[in-house]
Amino acid sequence: MITRLSQMITNLEAIVPTIKIHRRSVAALAAVLAGAASLSACGSSSESSSGSGPDISTLSQEGQARLELLYEGSGTSPATEAPKPEAGKDVWFIASGMSLELIAASAQGFEDAAEAVGWNAKVVDGKFQPSLWLTGIEQAIAARADGIVLYALDCAAVRNGLEAAKKARIPVVGVESEDCDPSLETVLTYADGDFPEFARQLGADQALWAAASANGKGTIIELRETDAAITLYQSDGVAATLEEECPDCKHVTVEFTAPEIGPALQQKVEQAILKNPDAIGMLVPYDDLLVAGVSSAIVSSGRGGQIKVISVGGTTAAFDLMRQNRGLNADIVFDPRWEGFAAVDWMNRLLHGETPTGESAPTGIGQQLVEQEDVPKEGKVAATVDYEAIYLESWGVDG
Numbered sequence: 001m002i003t004r005l006s007q008m009i010t011n012l013e014a015i016v017p018t019i020k021i022h023r024r025s026v027a028a029l030a031a032v033l034a035g036a037a038s039l040s041a042c043g044s045s046s047e048s049s050s051g052s053g054p055d056i057s058t059l060s061q062e063g064q065a066r067l068e069l070l071y072e073g074s075g076t077s078p079a080t081e082a083p084k085p086e087a088g089k090d091v092w093f094i095a096s097g098m099s100l101e102l103i104a105a106s107a108q109g110f111e112d113a114a115e116a117v118g119w120n121a122k123v124v125d126g127k128f129q130p131s132l133w134l135t136g137i138e139q140a141i142a143a144r145a146d147g148i149v150l151y152a153l154d155c156a157a158v159r160n161g162l163e164a165a166k167k168a169r170i171p172v173v174g175v176e177s178e179d180c181d182p183s184l185e186t187v188l189t190y191a192d193g194d195f196p197e198f199a200r201q202l203g204a205d206q207a208l209w210a211a212a213s214a215n216g217k218g219t220i221i222e223l224r225e226t227d228a229a230i231t232l233y234q235s236d237g238v239a240a241t242l243e244e245e246c247p248d249c250k251h252v253t254v255e256f257t258a259p260e261i262g263p264a265l266q267q268k269v270e271q272a273i274l275k276n277p278d279a280i281g282m283l284v285p286y287d288d289l290l291v292a293g294v295s296s297a298i299v300s301s302g303r304g305g306q307i308k309v310i311s312v313g314g315t316t317a318a319f320d321l322m323r324q325n326r327g328l329n330a331d332i333v334f335d336p337r338w339e340g341f342a343a344v345d346w347m348n349r350l351l352h353g354e355t356p357t358g359e360s361a362p363t364g365i366g367q368q369l370v371e372q373e374d375v376p377k378e379g380k381v382a383a384t385v386d387y388e389a390i391y392l393e394s395w396g397v398d399g
Contacts, residue, residue, distance in 0.1 A: 053330075053371045054212030054308075063208050063245050067369065070205055070332070073384030075366030076191050082345060082361070082394040083352040087118030089147065091347060092140040093340075096152040097128035100288045101315045102336045106151055106175065109340025116397050117344065128258060130157050137161030141168050147347045149173045151339075154229050155180035171350035175339050178229035186350060188342055189358035191366035199230045202367070203237030203283075205332050206310050209369065210281040211246035213308040213329075218280035219250040221272050221307075223265075223289065227257040231285045234312075238283055252276055266293025273301045280306060287313035290321055290328060298327035314370065319380055322372045334367040335383040341391050348395070 056064045093110045095103050107123045114121035122145075124136035133153050140148050141164055148170055154177055155162055162184035165172055172185040176195065179187050190198035210220050222238050225231035235253070242251050254272045256265050273279060284294055290311060298304050304327050311318060314333030321328040342363040349356040370381050392398070 053373065054209060055215060056212045058216055059208060059212055059245055063211070063241075066205065067208055067212065070367065070369035073366060073368040074191050075334075075338075075368070075383060075385045075387075076362070076364040077385060078342065078364040078387050078390055078394075079345065079361045080390060080394050082391075083348060083354070085117035085119070085344075085348045085395050085397075086351065089119045089351065090122070090143065090145050091119050091147045091149065091344075092122045092124060092136070092143075092145045093149045093151065093343075094124045094126060094133060094136040094140070094153065096126050096133065098123070098125040099127075100286075101317065102286065102288070102313050103151055106336035106340045106343075109337030110149060110343055111340070112337075113341040113344035113391065116392060117348065117395055119344070126153070133158050134161045137165060141165055141170060144168075145170055147171050147173070147351060149175060149343045149347065150177050150185065151175045152177060152228070152230070154178040155184055159184070171347065173343050173346050173350065175343050176230055186346060186356065188339065188346060188363060188365075191362075191364055194358065195230075196233050198365075199233030200237035200240075202312050202332060203234035203239075203285075204241040205237075205367065205369065206234075206283045206312065207238045207241035208245060209310050209330055210283055210308065211242060211249065214246055214249050214280050216246060217248045219252055219276045219278050220246070220281035220283065221252045221254060221269075221276060221279050222283045223269070223285060223294070224253045224255050225257065225285055226255050234285050249281075250276075250278075252279075261289060261292050263293060265289065266297045269294050269297035270301065273297065273303060273307070279303070280308060282307050282309045284309060284311035284328075287311050287315040287318040287331065291317045295321055295327040312367075314368075314380060316380060319375055322375045323377075325372075328372070330369060330371045332367050333370050333381055334365065335387075338363070338365050338383060338387050341387060345391055345394075 056067050091114055093107050095107055098104050111121045126133040126136060137158055138161055148165055159180055162172060166184055174185040174187040177187055179185055187195050192198045192201040224235045242249055254268050256268060284290060298307060308329045309327055310330040311328060312332045314331055318328060318331050342365060346356045349361055364385060368384060
């Protein structure tokens with residue numbers, strides 16, 4: 001029934017383009033019609049299903065509008081015009097740690113985009129060790145790199161290296177990185193704004209979904225990593241949004257640092273679940289934590305059906321967990337590969353003497369809310385924008 005109604009509405013939208021009806025409205029209408037059919041056909045058997053997602057009508061108008069946008073995807077087109085890249089440039093990508101799927105995917109996107117424009121790309125795995133981050137920057141400077149990209153490396157941890165890069169006149173692009181004051185790098189922006197705004201919005205988006213799922217009451221547990229700028233900004237977005245959209249909810253935080261990821265964090269999550277028997281929601285800052293013990297803690301508690309969990313990332317592991325019904329109900333998906341392409345675009349502009357901004361060179365990078373019921377049988381959800389084709393065309397490269 002839902003499929004037939006979806007097709008009817010698609011046809012209607014084709015006739016009247018201004019009409020937009022979200023799939024949740026379709027599901028609600030199908031449920032009403034199914035109920036009516038059961039009353040008028042006594043003794044007949046029918047198969048119906050109702051959406052397991054949240055009731056967004058409990059949110060403010062702004063909150064509802066944001067979630068509706070997320071269901072469709074908030075990504076927009078990146079810049080369609082760019083300087084012609086000069087082949088032969090040597091560019092370095094220094095990652096905080098390549099063991100995380102999100103970071104590895106961004107690095108691969110960077111390598112592929114660099115190859116497309118004729119650049120030589122070198123990826124450095126920082127293995128989550130600040131000394132290796134700094135060593136990577138120093139090696140890039142010694143190799144006379146034309147440009148350096150930092151991924152998930154906050155400036156404060158590598159200030160000396162970035163100051164040396166500035167003296168050597170090597171441009172630096174930061175991705176998901178907190179800049180220093182005064183600035184030592186050009187930090188990528190997103191559809192939702194600059195890096196802090198993007199990170200806060202990730203947390204706010206999680207909190208919106210959790211508030212709608214809570215129906216205005218209950219305990220929501222937030223896992224809060226305290227040693228990274230992005231997760232602290234996310235936490236700010238969570239707190240502000242829960243206060244506004246779910247004032248009667250109890251907001252509990254479980255604080256941890258990167259070295260605790262694994263058994264120590266799993267134990268903290270297990271204890272939090274035990275201490276909060278009325279917990280109905282959990283916010284996980286990024287997907288990799290789920291396979292590092294958080295999912296096991298939720299499943300072993302026996303309360304996976306009660307606690308609605310939302311994470312961030314859209315990783316393969318996250319989609320597998322949703323398919324297997326193992327402690328994840330929704331995910332804020334964004335494409336880190338897109339970040340890799342955007343980093344090449346901004347580096348290209350810097351090498352041409354331009355200073356890219358969100359206004360002059362928008363990346364368009366957004367996110368999409370994917371719930372368990374919408375997960376494909378295999379693979380992941382594709383980006384809502386064909387950013388690769390747009391970038392390649394803007395660079396004058398054949399796809």
